[in-house]
Amino acid sequence: MICINGVKIEKTSIKLSEYLSENNLSASRIAVELNGEILPKSKYDETMLKDGDVVEVVNFVGGG
């Protein structure tokens, strides 16, 4: 199970880049926290989320 933004997903692995594109999340507008640490942008493409991972994708929307 993988937990992304508080939602439990019954899978043992997901490609981060696939999750982002399926959810219409643009890499230039987000910050990704993986198990308590910020994931560097350069690792988005290669990162495979695995069983037990807890992920928060912060999506920045316009306005301020």
Next chain:
Amino acid sequence: MKIKINGKKAETNQSTLFSAAAEFGCKTQNTVTIINGFQTSKDVDIKENDEIVFIEKGKIPDKDEFEAMLSARHTPRVYEAAKNSRVAVAGLGGLGSNIALMLARTGIGTLHLIDFDVVEPSNLNRQQYMISHLGLYKTDALKEQIMQINPYVNVICDCEKVEEKNCTELFKDDEIVCEAFDNPEAKALLVNNLLENRSDVFIVASSGMAGYEKSNSITTKKITDRFYVCGDGTNEAKQGRGLMSPRVTICAAHQANAVLRIILKEFDV
């Protein structure tokens, strides 16, 4: 016993507020009296280490007393911590102008203000500027107001656009940074750049505060030990959903209070 009266250390044997006032020649009529950050009109008992301020209405205090009076409503421990801290505010629009003024009123010792833009008429619906500021750089307009509110704040201005190439250098002396940009790419750039390259920085960012949706949908979330995000996370500014003063100010207040809590080492949300 030792007490502080109008910011100055004093020694007294008096046991009540009014008797101490009499001893040190302070009036209690037509006067605002504040003991340990709390305003009172009663002749309450005093004790060792109390901080007392008597502010005679309508009288301009001398310079020494002035800072003590400005900070009199702050809880003593809070004021000391605020005074010794430095906070960067990146972006001085609806969020940043409000955050900076709130932090100035709170007595933050050093404010580092960053924005490249000038004040224009469409800013006035939510940003802390006035007609007289139109055409001025936001850094200058905001500094002028801070000096009118609390002249003891050290204000450092950088009239620059934050980009990958200058990010590290611009924020090198900052350990607490408020992300208060309008543009989502700029928000993500600052947050990722600082969090990837600096292990010593706290960042309080924002996402989602447009329109007039429910006030209570705006929250402060803690993402990592050093990364907080305020806002509702979804309501972007777009056609038909503009940025309006109430919700932008609510979000700014979330950010300012998150900063204050970090300064006071209260890290939960």
